[in-house]
Amino acid sequence: xxxxxxxxxxxxxxxxxxxxxxxxxxxxxxxxxxxxxxxxxxxxxxxxxxxxxxxxxxxxxxxxxxxxxxxxxxxxxxxxxxxxxxxxxxxxxxxxxxxxxxxxxxxxxxxxxxxxxxxxxxxxxxxxxxxxxxxxxxxxxxxxxxxxxxxxxxxxxxxxxxxxxxxxxxxxxxxxxxxxxxxxxxxxxxxxxxxxxxxxxxxxxxxxxxxxxxxxxxxxxxxxxxxxxxxxxxxxxxxxxxxxxxxxxxxxxxxxxxxxxxxxxxxxxxxxxxxxxxxxxxxxxxxxxxxxxxxxxxxxxxxxxxxxxxxxxxxxxxxxxxxxxxxxxxxxxxxxxxxxxxxxxxxxxxxxxxxxxxxxxxxxxxxxxxxxxxxxxxxxxxxxxxxxxxxxxxxxxxxxxxxxxxx
Amino acid sequence: xxxxxxxxxxxxxxxxxxxxxxxxxxxxxxxxxxxxxxxxxxxxxxxxxxxxxxxxxxxxxxxxxxxxxxxxxxxxxxxxxxxxxxxxxxxxxxxxxxxxxxxxxxxxxxxxxxxxxxxxxxxxxxxxxxxxxxxxxxxxxxxxxxxxxxxxxxxxxxxxxxxxxxxxxxxxxxxxxxxxxxxxxxxxxxxxxxxxxxxxxxxxxxxxxxxxxxxxxxxxxxxxxxxxxxxxxxxxxxxxxxxxxxxxxxxxxxxxxxxxxxxxxxxxxxxxxxxxxxxxxxxxxxxxxxxxxxxxxxxxxxxxxxxxxxxxxxxxxxxxxxxxxxxxxxxxxxxxxxxxxxxxxxxxxxxxxxxxxxxxxxxxxxxxxxxxxxxxxxxxxxxxxxxxxxxxxxxxxxxxxxxxxxx
Numbered sequence: 103x104x105x106x107x108x109x110x111x112x113x114x115x116x117x118x119x120x121x122x123x124x125x126x127x128x129x130x131x132x133x134x135x136x137x138x139x140x141x142x143x144x145x146x147x148x149x150x151x152x153x154x155x156x157x158x159x160x161x162x163x164x165x166x167x168x169x170x171x172x173x174x175x176x177x178x179x180x181x182x183x184x185x186x187x188x189x190x191x192x193x194x195x196x197x198x199x200x201x202x203x204x205x206x207x208x209x210x211x212x213x214x215x216x217x218x219x220x221x222x223x224x225x226x227x228x229x230x231x232x233x234x235x236x237x238x239x240x241x242x243x244x245x246x247x248x249x250x251x252x253x254x255x256x257x258x259x260x261x262x263x264x265x266x267x268x269x270x271x272x273x274x275x276x277x278x279x280x281x282x283x284x285x286x287x288x289x290x291x292x293x294x295x296x297x298x299x300x301x302x303x304x305x306x307x308x309x310x311x312x313x314x315x316x317x318x319x320x321x322x323x324x325x326x327x328x329x330x331x332x333x334x335x336x337x338x339x340x341x342x343x344x345x346x347x348x349x350x351x352x353x354x355x356x357x358x359x360x361x362x363x364x365x366x367x368x369x370x371x372x373x374x375x376x377x378x379x380x381x382x383x384x385x386x387x388x389x390x391x392x393x394x395x396x397x398x399x400x401x402x403x404x405x406x407x408x409x410x411x412x413x414x415x416x417x418x419x420x421x422x423x424x425x426x427x428x429x430x431x432x433x434x435x436x437x438x439x440x441x442x443x444x445x446x447x448x449x450x451x452x453x454x455x456x457x458x459x460x461x462x463x464x465x466x467x468x469x470x471x472x473x474x475x476x477x478x479x480x481x482x483x484x485x486x487x488x489x490x491x492x493x494x495x496x497x498x499x500x501x502x503x504x505x506x507x508x509x
Numbered sequence: 510x511x512x513x514x515x516x517x518x519x520x521x522x523x524x525x526x527x528x529x530x531x532x533x534x535x536x537x538x539x540x541x542x543x544x545x546x547x548x549x550x551x552x553x554x555x556x557x558x559x560x561x562x563x564x565x566x567x568x569x570x571x572x573x574x575x576x577x578x579x580x581x582x583x584x585x586x587x588x589x590x591x592x593x594x595x596x597x598x599x600x601x602x603x604x605x606x607x608x609x610x611x612x613x614x615x616x617x618x619x620x621x622x623x624x625x626x627x628x629x630x631x632x633x634x635x636x637x638x639x640x641x642x643x644x645x646x647x648x649x650x651x652x653x654x655x656x657x658x659x660x661x662x663x664x665x666x667x668x669x670x671x672x673x674x675x676x677x678x679x680x681x682x683x684x685x686x687x688x689x690x691x692x693x694x695x696x697x698x699x700x701x702x703x704x705x706x707x708x709x710x711x712x713x714x715x716x717x718x719x720x721x722x723x724x725x726x727x728x729x730x731x732x733x734x735x736x737x738x739x740x741x742x743x744x745x746x747x748x749x750x751x752x753x754x755x756x757x758x759x760x761x762x763x764x765x766x767x768x769x770x771x772x773x774x775x776x777x778x779x780x781x782x783x784x785x786x787x788x789x790x791x792x793x794x795x796x797x798x799x800x801x802x803x804x805x806x807x808x809x810x811x812x813x814x815x816x817x818x819x820x821x822x823x824x825x826x827x828x829x830x831x832x833x834x835x836x837x838x839x840x841x842x843x844x845x846x847x848x849x850x851x852x853x854x855x856x857x858x859x860x861x862x863x864x865x866x867x868x869x870x871x872x873x874x875x876x877x878x879x880x881x882x883x884x885x886x887x888x889x890x891x892x893x894x895x896x897x898x899x900x901x902x903x904x905x906x907x908x909x910x911x912x913x914x915x916x
Contacts, residue, residue, distance in 0.1 A: 117680045142908055154910040162905035169901035175676030177903050182681070199911045266809030269582030273524045274589070278805070372779015372802055394804030395779055398685070402673030405898050406812065491812050494576035496584050498569040501549055503561040504606040 104137040105230060105430065107203030109423075110151065111159070112144035114209035114216065115182070116240065117175035118252030119259075119407045120415035124208045124236050125178065126171040127419020129159050132204070135427045139201070147181030148207070148216060152192040154200075171416070175402050185216055190223040203231045204426050208419070210239035210250075214434055215456040221432055232426040235434040235452060236418050240401050243287035245458045246450045248439040251418055254411030254485035256283075256400050257293035260337075261486055263396060264297035265493050268304040268335050275333035276390025277324060277382050280305070281375040283400050285341040286459045288312050290400070292466065293482055294337035295474045299493055304335025306473075311341035312462045313471035315350055320378070321385055323472050328388060340374055340395075350374060408487030414445065421447045443484035511544040512637060512837065514610030516830075517558065518566070519551035521616035521623065522589070523647065524582035525659030526666075526814045527822035531615045531643050532585065533578040534826020536566050539611070542834045546608070554588030555614070555623060559599040561607075578823065582809050592623050597630040610638045611833050615826070617646035617657075621841055622863035628839055639833040642841040642859060643825050647808050649696035652865045653857045655846040656696075658825055661818030661892035663690075663807050664700035667744075668893055670803060671704035672900050675711040675742050682740035683797025684731060684789050687712070688782040690807050692748040693866045695719050697807070699873065700889055701744035702881045706900055711742025713880075718748040719869045720878035722757055727785070728792050730879050735795060747781060747802075757781060815894030821852065828854045850891035 109132045113121055125143070132141050143157040144150035157178065159167075170177045185193065197205070207217045214235040221233040237244050240256035260282055271278045282291040288310025297303060306327040309315055327334040342350050351374045375393030382391045418435045425431045433449040434456070440446050466478035516539045520528055532550070539548050550564040551557035564585065566574075577584045592600065604612070614624045621642040628640040644651050647663035667689055678685045689698040695717025704710060713734040716722055734741040749757050758781045782800030789798045825842045832838050840856040841863070847853050873885035 113680075117677050143903065143905070145907075154908075154913050156908040157903050157905040158908045159903070159905050162903060166901065166904060170903055172898070173676065173901045174673055176680040177901075180680040196912060200908075262811040262813070263806055265811040266581055267805055269580065269811075270524050270805050270809040273520075273583040273587040372783060372800075376779060392805065393779075394806060395802065396806070397801030398674055398677050398799065399670055399801060399803070399806070402677040404669040404672040404676075404900070406669075491579070493811070494573065494580045496550065496564050496566070496569060496577055497573060498550070498564040498566050500552075501561075501563040501565050501607075505603060506561050 105203050105232070106137040107139060107201045107231070109138050109141045109204040109206070110144055110156070110197070110202045111141070111178070111206040112147045112150060112208070113176035113178045113180055114147040114207060114213035115180060115238070116401055117180060118238055118240050118401055119174040119255035119403070120251055120411050121175070121208055121238050122173055122177045123171045123412050123415035124238060124251060124419035126167045127416045128206045128236070128423050129162070129167060130164065131420040131423035132427065133160065138204070138427065142200070142202070143178045146179045147183065148185055148189070148193065149181045149183045150178070151196050152189065154196055174404060184212060185219055187223070190220055193220060194223055194227050194229060197231065198229060205231060205233045206236055206422050206426070208236040208238050210241065211244055211455060211457055211459060214244070214452060217434070218452040218456040221452060232430065233432050234422045234426050235455065236422045237435060237437070238415070240290055241284055241287050242289035243460045245455050245460050246436045247460070248437050248445065249485055250437065251411060251415035253289060254408035254487060255406065256290055257482060258408045258486045258490065259400050259403055259406045260290055260293040260396070261296035261490065262406060264294040264305055264335070264337060268297045269493055271304060271333050271335050274390070276392060277328065277334045277336070277379070277388055279336045279338060279375055279378050279393040281338055281340055281393065281395040283396070284311060284339040286311050286461065288339050288462050291337050291339040292462065292474045292478055293486070295479055296482070296486065300495065302331050305337040306331065306334050307336045308473050309336070309338040309342050310462060310467060311339050311343060312467060314345040315342040316345065317381060321381070324382055325386055328386070338378065350377070408485060410485060410487040418447060425449045512610050512639070513544040514546060514608045514638070516545050516548045516611040516613070517551055517563070517604070517609045518548070518585070518613040519554045519557060519615070520583035520585045520587055521554040521614060521620035522587060522645070523808055524587060525645055525647050525808055526581040526662035526810070527658055527818050528582070528615055528645050529580055529584045530578045530819050530822035531645060531658060531826035533574045534823045535613045535643070535830050536569070536574060537571065538827040538830035539834065540567065545611070545834065549607070549609070550585045553586045554590065555592055555600060556588045556590045557585070558603050559596065561603055581811060591619060592626055594630070597627055600627060601630055601634050601636060604638065605636060612638060612640045613643055613829050613833070614640070615643040615645050617648065618651055618862060618864055618866060621651070621859060624841070625859040625863040628859060639837060640839050641829045641833050642862065643829045644842060644844065645822070647697055648691055648694050650694035650867045652862050652867050653843045654867070655844050655852065656892055657844065658818060658822035660696060661815035661894060662813065663697055664889060665815045665893045665897065666807050666810055666813045667697055667700040667803070668703035668897065669813060671701040671712055671742070671744060675704045676900055678711060678740050678742050681797070683799060684735065684741045684743070684786070684795055686743045686745060686782055686785050686800040688745055688747055688800065688802040690803070691718060691746040693718050693868065695746050695869050698744050698746040699869065699881045699885055702886055703889070703893065707902065709738050712744040713738065713741050714743045715880045716743070716745040716749050717869060717874060718746050718750060719874060721752040722749040723752065724788060728788070731789055732793055735793070745785065757784070815892060817850070817892060817894040824854060832856045
């Protein structure tokens with residue numbers, strides 16, 4: 103007996119470069135099934151459902167969907183709402199009224215938790231429908247998954263940013279600090295290591311939320327690199343914490359802004375970078391110290407996309423539709439690495455993904471806690487996709503001095 | 510009578526994505542001439558000359574030079590030194606000692622001024638040699654030139670950044686401020702206008718150094734846009750000044766850092782973005798206000814290059830070698846637009862370019878002084894090169910409400 107009814111797809115949390123691939127994967131695959139009467143897109147995530155604000159994507163052209171697929175950021179718009187039980191009851195009134203039987207939510211671990219709550223409500227309400235979470239996050243912090251769609255493209259941005267920052271810092275030496283997104287997991291910051299091509303290339307130091315950040319150790323690290331190379335490039339996660347787990351950034355801002363999930367606002371401010379730069383200026387005798395906070399560019403920049411990431415983002419959308427509509431299963435789509443480099447997809451119980459955070463494993467971080475290992479580089483490289491450019495140097499010999507022979 | 514001797518090429522000022530194209534253009538073209546005995550690259554600009562620190566680029570492989578050409582940032586490294594008369598005398602001691610007869614300096618208007626001073630010293634010293642300035646600056650602020658190599662690629666970065674920022678801001682609305690490089694000229698900030706594809710697309714406001722920045726007017730502008738669209742994307746130049754010509758950023762920082770040219774340090778700090786964001790938060794009832802300061806990514810990011818910019822950067826290098834070695838002329842290479850889109854190159858007296866700044870013309874800025882005109886977009890578009898991606902939207906119809914029909 104086929105479950106006939108409508109499909110609703112929504113996008114939650116922070117946008118990524120490939121989140122629309124997953125959307126289009128769901129829409130195109132769903133439209134093939136006879137039991138699917140309509141495919142709706144909820145505007146602004148779950149808040150669009152309670153507001154009954156839907157696009158009728160059954161009436162969208164396939165060609166335009168393909169154009170949207172290669173456009174970054176959430177085409178259905180997003181939300182930071184986290185539904186409680188009351189919110190979910192409202193969702194159900196709307197879903198029933200519209201005869202929606204398949205719900206796909208593309209998002210991170212917060213969105214997975216939303217799907218889990220919605221699904222529990224569905225069971226309580228004795229309303230048969232399928233709810234599937236489709237993974238998406240530049241943070242790469244979802245459990246079970248080898249990695250998540252959105253990460254590869256953001257990691258490619260970070261790699262390209264640090265390849266450039268390292269070259270710039272070689273040309274005009276000093277200390278350069280690049281602050282990278284990543285509240286609890288350092289995967290995105292760690293992708294900066296791809297810039298380490300030649301032995302003296304930066305980032306020379308990489309600070310991750312997985313290891314406690316100590317200001318005095320930081321100073322010693324920078325001094326050591328600067329003494330050796332006459333310059334220092336640093337990649338630092340916005341989420342670095344002290345030994346007590348307190349985010350360094352909360353030490354700076356009196357009036358900390360939090361979202362509906364209780365998350366502190368880390369992006370959209372250069373405060374952490376400024377603090378780290380000023381600390382070097384004050385305590386080491388280095389004049390040229392610069393910091394950049396990469397901010398929203400990391401997740402929205404046009405034209406910096408990993409093709410591998412694109413393919414996988416599309417497939418998790420397609421697989422979601424297949425699991426729900428062919429196989430009648432709820433859950434979270436997960437990516438599993440099967441070779442170097444190949445993947446397969448599974449469906450995992452929502453509770454194993456929802457609200458949980460994956461961290462970088464110990465094998466990916468060096469003993470000193472200020473860089474990554476080759477094992478991490480091996481892990482991350484295929485995710486960045488094809489066509490990644492590499493920096494090249496002049497290798498011509500130096501000329502003998504004439505006037506300053508004694509030097 | 511051919512002037513036989515060595516070539517020295519150097520790179521000065523801030524790196525760009527295509528500065529090595531010009532370097533390689535000079536080197537490969539120079540190596541064809543029989544009267545050129547060696548081609549040296551000065552390490553760290555003019556400071557490499559007084560330190561007798563040269564690469565022998567005659568011994569560099571052509572293949573590696575081609576690889577270096579597509580690598581961003583100055584492969585010979587750079588300097589902020591501005592030679593005075595004493596400094597120039599030291600330069601001559603070295604040049605004479607090494608039998609250098611052709612000097613090529615790739616840089617902005619500060620570097621052009623360096624070439625001018627060096628050239629004057631050459632005449633005084635009765636030492637025959639050719640000195641040529643090769644244009645380079647992401648600021649696009651060199652006189653005589655239609656535009657300058659380096660600008661097109663940086664402008665492409667800014668266009669891609671604002672295409673993404675606009676999409677991100679549509680998905681999660683609020684006020685977004687992107688701070689762009691540009692001390693005196695707004696060309697780079699203005700390139701953000703390429704993101705204005707659909708009528709409601711940002712940047713909705715563009716603030717340039719060419720127009721006085723007034724905090725109260727800014728507040729009114731933002732309120733107007735926010736009331737209309739429920740969101741607001743702003744592109745602002747780091748060099749914006751008040752009606753008295755005082756940079757807004759100097760109002761914030763007590764201990765302003767200056768370089769050897771007396772230029773205030775504007776980049777490598779998020780201070781201006783934070784000020785502008787906080788001013789909105791305090792004075793308008795808008796919660797989500799974010800600012801990003803794009804920083805060094807704008808000039809060094811790997812893999813965001815305009816092919817038009819690459820071609821022209823290569824050609825100004827080649828033309829420099831031809832003018833100096835074939836034609837025995839000093840000066841600055843300039844780019845002239847001859848069609849839409851085609852260019853030609855000339856050589857211009859150094860004094861017409863050195864130390865001067867070109868600003869955006871009135872036709873490029875709207876009457877209110879808070880956006881650009883179509884004339885500017887027509888001007889800038891070809892410089893961004895081919896393959897620039899465009900954003901696409903869902904255009905499917907909205908679904909009728911069932912439960913909230915009254916709305």
